[in-house]
Amino acid sequence: MEGNMNLTLKVWRQKNANTEGNFETYDVTGISEDMSFLEMFDVLNERLINDGKEPIAFDHDCREGICGMCSMYINGSPHGPKRGVTTCQLHMRSFQSGETITVEPWRASAFPVVKDLVVNRSSFDRIIAAGGFVSVNTGNAQDANALPIPKENADDAFAAAACIGCGACVAACKNASAMLFTSAKISQLSLLPQGQAERLIRAEKMVAQMDAEGFGACTNTGACEAECPKEISLENIARMNREYFGAVVSSKG
Amino acid sequence: MSWVTKNLSSSLGRKLIMAVTGLSLVAFLVVHCGINACIFVNDGGETFNAAAEFMAKNFFIRAAEFGLFAGLLLHIIDGLVLWSANSKKRPVKYAVVSKTNSTWYSRSMGLLGTLLLIFLVLHLKHFWVVSRFTDHITSGEETLFQEMKETFQYLWVVIVYVVGCISLSYHLLHGFQSAFQSLGWNHPKYTPFVKSFGAGFAIIVPLVFAAMPVAIYLGFIQ
Ligand code: SF4
Ligand code: FES
Numbered sequence: 257m258e259g260n261m262n263l264t265l266k267v268w269r270q271k272n273a274n275t276e277g278n279f280e281t282y283d284v285t286g287i288s289e290d291m292s293f294l295e296m297f298d299v300l301n302e303r304l305i306n307d308g309k310e311p312i313a314f315d316h317d318c319r320e321g322i323c324g325m326c327s328m329y330i331n332g333s334p335h336g337p338k339r340g341v342t343t344c345q346l347h348m349r350s351f352q353s354g355e356t357i358t359v360e361p362w363r364a365s366a367f368p369v370v371k372d373l374v375v376n377r378s379s380f381d382r383i384i385a386a387g388g389f390v391s392v393n394t395g396n397a398q399d400a401n402a403l404p405i406p407k408e409n410a411d412d413a414f415a416a417a418a419c420i421g422c423g424a425c426v427a428a429c430k431n432a433s434a435m436l437f438t439s440a441k442i443s444q445l446s447l448l449p450q451g452q453a454e455r456l457i458r459a460e461k462m463v464a465q466m467d468a469e470g471f472g473a474c475t476n477t478g479a480c481e482a483e484c485p486k487e488i489s490l491e492n493i494a495r496m497n498r499e500y501f502g503a504v505v506s507s508k509g
Numbered sequence: 510m511s512w513v514t515k516n517l518s519s520s521l522g523r524k525l526i527m528a529v530t531g532l533s534l535v536a537f538l539v540v541h542c543g544i545n546a547c548i549f550v551n552d553g554g555e556t557f558n559a560a561a562e563f564m565a566k567n568f569f570i571r572a573a574e575f576g577l578f579a580g581l582l583l584h585i586i587d588g589l590v591l592w593s594a595n596s597k598k599r600p601v602k603y604a605v606v607s608k609t610n611s612t613w614y615s616r617s618m619g620l621l622g623t624l625l626l627i628f629l630v631l632h633l634k635h636f637w638v639v640s641r642f643t644d645h646i647t648s649g650e651e652t653l654f655q656e657m658k659e660t661f662q663y664l665w666v667v668i669v670y671v672v673g674c675i676s677l678s679y680h681l682l683h684g685f686q687s688a689f690q691s692l693g694w695n696h697p698k699y700t701p702f703v704k705s706f707g708a709g710f711a712i713i714v715p716l717v718f719a720a721m722p723v724a725i726y727l728g729f730i731q
Binding site: 266279329331332333337358360363364365366428430431432433435460463464466467470471472473474475476477478479482483490491493494495496497498500501504 | 615618
């Protein structure tokens with residue numbers, strides 16, 4: 257797939273977590289506007305390999321907006337200038353030929369850089385491990401409608417469950433706060449009957465883990481909601497606040 | 510640590526403190542603005558002085574003043590703690606930051622709060638210290654209204670007060686609705702009202718406040 261877009265890329269290069277990084281500039285030519293942003297990186301990496309240079313490390317997996325791996329901070333926005341998409345869903349037609357594009361890794365003390373654009377997001381896994389699960393045996397799949405769940409609750413739970421754990425909310429937040437992510441994970445369980453058994457301890461434990469990982473405190477700027485590729489709503493953060501304070505005053509632990 | 514202090518010092522607990530103290534300061538602003546607006550009656554300060562005297566003599570108001578200062582102090586300290594903790598969460602900064610995902614004032618609450626604090630020091634010195642810690646007013650030497658007129662003779666004071674009011678306006682524009690979100694109050698039925706009411710409040714109250722020094726300076730209030 258050849259095209260006629262020529263771009264200048266300023267990409268963050270960093271050997272590993274213990275070294276200092278810096279920006280490298282690359283001229284990328286012959287890019288098609290139908291390519292995704294990651295495919296443009298594939299082209300660049302192929303050229304780097306052919307030239308005997310180290311390719312740029314970046315995370316990716318599904319390339320269809322469901323795995324949440326493709327973390328790139330593009331021209332000052334997580335996942336680039338378009339709203340509601342991941343980097344893999346971002347097309348080169350969103351840019352102008354001749355443009356300079358700056359690509360940085362997610363920046364947060366809780367997301368240390370592993371290499372180049374790859375960051376370690378295992379802090380998210382530990383928040384989930386702290387309480388984002390149900391430990392009752394739910395058995396086989398239920399017959400449809402065996403569990404009465406109001407439509408609104410099901411809708412809200414599904415909307416929260418759309419979170420792919422990409423970390424764009426943290427990357428966008430001036431406080432590097434993980435509240436949108438954590439609240440989505442708390443919400444999807446607290447809205448459904450299966451999540452009730454551990455509802456009280458869940459909010460307390462997940463919030464404590466979120467703080468321990470070194471994420472900041474939310475100041476309600478709304479940057480996370482604006483940048484989230486799955487358009488997770490700020491209502492989830494309010495719900496988390498209710499869940500948390502409700503748990504604090506009523507849990508016995 | 511008891512469960513109370515432990516949870517109040519968590520990230521969510523600190524937000525709760527900001528919200529509760531912030532809203533109590535909002536309630537104070539309503540009273541403060543209402544009383545001071547009495548100068549616009551333009552009766553030589555009679556109504557205003559009477560209201561001010563009532564506030565100064567009423568036992569419950571004086572007791573509430575302690576609560577107000579406690580709330581204010583808590584709001585400032587908690588805000589500074591949050592600001593300092595949050596500023597450490599991104600040790601390596603971005604080279605390019607797009608600013609389209611949020612409003613500048615929602616990102617600048619610390620700065621706006623600091624401006625307000627500086628203004629407040631001057632403001633307290635102008636009126637609160639004079640009326641509470643000197644016998645200037647109580648001795649009947651001067652009324653609070655006369656004190657106000659004297660203070661706002663100077664252009665620089667008027668400018669500082671207007672800048673203070675502008676900071677207050679932006680601080681409230683974000684802070685008012687933000688407090689409700691922190692309290693977990695986000696609901697399709699009420700949130701639109703909270704947001705528009707908060708915006709109206711954030712514009713009208715500081716405007717009324719700012720009108721006072723300006724009107725006095727320009728000689729509209731006799
Ligand atoms: S809330 Fe949105 S931005 Fe944050 S991790 Fe989930 S999908 Fe990504
Ligand atoms: S690579 Fe899976 S979401 Fe982008």
